[in-house]
Amino acid sequence: MTERRLTVLFVPESAYGPTNNCVGIGDVLRRRGHRVVFAAEASWKGKLTALGFEEDLVELAPPSEGEQDAGQFWKDFIRDTAPEFRKPTIEQLETWIKPVWEELIAGVKYCEPQLRQIIERVQPDVIVEDNVVCFPALLTAGKPFVRIMSCNPLELRRGDVPPVFSGYPAADRSGWAEFREAYDRSHRALWEEFNAWVVEQGAQALPVLDFIHEAGTNLYVYPEAADYERALGPAWHRLDSSVRETDEKFVLPEELRDGDGALIYFSLGSLGSADVELMRRVVGVLSGTPHRYIVSKGPLHEEIELSPNMWGAEFLPQTSILPVVDLVITHGGNNTTTEALHFGKPMVLLPLFWDQYDNAQRMDELGFGVRLDTYRFTDGELTGTVERLLADHTLWKRLADVGAEIRRRDGLRRAADLIEGAASSTT
Missing domain, CATH: 3.40.50.2000 (Glycogen Phosphorylase B;)
Structure with a gap:
């Protein structure tokens, strides 16, 4: 625990899972006396200040008319694309997984100038991102950068593990190669274009077919009791859980x-x-x-x-x-x-x-x-x-x-x- 008061900038994905994860960690830091700022998506306005944090929000697309609920874009996206979920996972790669990456990348490009301005205003001592996609502004700011991987343990493609997004068994490798080949076919051109743009912004090249870098400090949210057998490496630190303490007390109706x-x-x-x-x-x-x-x-x-x-x-x-x-x-x-x-x-x-x-x-x-x-x-x-x-x-x-x-x-x-x-x- 440091005695110096830090300014910590959290940049979570605009969904409840990553944002709530950052809220839980940020609340501990806030109670330790640090300044905690959220560069969340604009629909979260007011919801984070209510928890004691500062907000310096970003737009991921041109502003909509009227006020939106938190994470409204993704709620609408899920509602409209729900028929895709009835397909086998390998068939969703082209028709659902890739469009999600495209939307995420569009948001990254739109908010890149905003993030640079936020970093200039906030002057963070450390930047923390909980997302699945790279924001170059966070890497080129010259500040310590921490990545949280709170979405899926298979994002860390290390060891003998099933392909990410497949839902395939760990004990049956029969479909693994076919799924990985289908992912490569459907995503390589998109990855190449995004990687070139990331490099143009001054960040390092992305790992092949990954849309986000590893950081010097990576926080990995998954219990050891449920994890796959593999070595994480010295830059990865396991959080067996990250359960926020900000939820109100529940009284059974x-x-x-x-x-x-x-x-x-x-x-x-x-x-x-x-x-x-x-x-x-x-x-x-x-x-x-x-x-x-x-x-x-x-x-x-x-x-x-x-x-x-x-x-x-x-x-x-x-x-x-x-x-x-x-x-x-x-x-x-x-x-x-x-x-x-x-x-x-x-x-x-x-x-x-x-x-x-x-x-x-x-x-x-x-x-x-x-x-x-x-x-x-x-x-x-x-x-x-x-x-x-x-x-x-x-x-x-x-x-x-x-x-x-x-x-x-x-x-x-x-x-x-x-x-x-x-x-x-x-x-």
Whole structure:
């Protein structure tokens, strides 16, 4: 812990997962007396100052008319492209994964001048990015740079691991080469163009087919108990979890307090819940079970009607809810996956896009949860999986031990220590 008051500039991706991760770490740094500034996307206006941070926000595209909800662009993008999620992952490379990279790159190029101005105004001692794409301004500022990889452990393409975005098993290599070749075909031209632009801005060339550099200090959010067998290297530092402490306290609603059955949390994330048809399907199946459900309804909450054994809202304090539930039904986003492990909860996983296939597969093959086919599961498969996991007391004990060890390692404060160390190493 440094005695010098630092100015820390966080640049998170405009989605709840990376932003909440940075909020958790930033809150520790703020309470240690450091100045914490967020160069988040403009739709987060006011939401970060409410937590005690400074905001110096960026536009990733020409401003829209009227006020937008936080991360609204990606919510709309997910809603409009949801039919793509029904395809095998190898078919999504051209029609979904590549368009996401294109949107991310367009945002990088649009905000590059803004970021340079923000850095000039803020004068940070250290810059922290939690994203999957390179912002050259952050690398050419002459400041210590810390990268957080909080999205998907397979982004770190090191060791004998399945291809990122594939959702393929670690024990079956039969499709790996075909998937990697398809990724190369669909993405190489885009990568070459972006890499040339990055170099033009004064940054180093990107690693081949990667859209972001490794930094001198890299924070890697994934529990060792769930990770793949591989060496991280001296520049990589594991955070077994990064669970924010800024969520409000959760009080179980009266209508769920005295009910029978288990207490289950259902969330497809702020983006996945924009698929209203899928939300309604899951809610409908679960309505016939004897259990109680807390439902994160998401941005289109008014279109989702819950049954009497359920309670929910648009936004919920997830990290305050997870400790009190018995089971988690999730899309498999990295934040929810690692937070469920942090609190020792079994999972039913319904992956939709990006990192979720890989996390769902990993939880399934390790026995920490069950991956279902998100758009083809039968009613009996979902309800039967819920009952089986609730009855597996051996798994409950195993996950309780895993969670206790993750919490003991305290990734949140380890991250703050490493960021302080990165800033101090150049002074």
